[in-house]
Amino acid sequence: MYNEYIDKMEVTRRELFSISWIITENSLYLFSWITAGWLLTPLRLHGWPVATIIWAVIVIAVQIVLKKHNCSGCYYYGKNCHLGWGRISACIFRQDSGSMKTGMRLSMFYPVSPPVILLASVAIGIFCSVTVLHWVLAGLYIVLNLISFPVRKIGCRLCAMRNVCFGSAVK
Numbered sequence: 001m002y003n004e005y006i007d008k009m010e011v012t013r014r015e016l017f018s019i020s021w022i023i024t025e026n027s028l029y030l031f032s033w034i035t036a037g038w039l040l041t042p043l044r045l046h047g048w049p050v051a052t053i054i055w056a057v058i059v060i061a062v063q064i065v066l067k068k069h070n071c072s073g074c075y076y077y078g079k080n081c082h083l084g085w086g087r088i089s090a091c092i093f094r095q096d097s098g099s100m101k102t103g104m105r106l107s108m109f110y111p112v113s114p115p116v117i118l119l120a121s122v123a124i125g126i127f128c129s130v131t132v133l134h135w136v137l138a139g140l141y142i143v144l145n146l147i148s149f150p151v152r153k154i155g156c157r158l159c160a161m162r163n164v165c166f167g168s169a170v171k
């Protein structure tokens, strides 16, 4: 675990989260990222949905790099945190092999991406020719993000990292 975290830990918090919890929280993220990809499909170049491809690359890259810079130095490295990512991190990266500051910067992906995707999808809806499905998916994207916030808050409340995690919803 990163030295910067040690004094601020709350080890009396929940040690392990259930598989059903992990699946539910990850599903919310996954559906939200897939919906975002769909919303960007009207932006095409030579028939290719370039914005969706760029979005997919960003999501995958950020997820992998976060496992190194956030999760490798986390208390839950090798354990079931509320997202299960501590276990994934332990499968691909050495413990404490990342940089806490880089992890903090990368965490900005979570608060920044939903408004950016939402604004982009509204602009696409206005300036491109879209069907009603586009607006339905934009509504779904809002709902998924609204649901994921209280779910994340419950997870953060029980997490031993709640006082040190940059993305904690209950600090």
Ligand code: SF4
Pocket (backbone or CB within 6 Å): 070, 071, 074, 075, 076, 077, 081, 082, 083, 084, 085, 086, 087, 089, 159, 161, 165
């Ligand atoms: S609690 Fe957060 S930082 Fe720690 S392993 Fe889980 S997802 Fe990664």
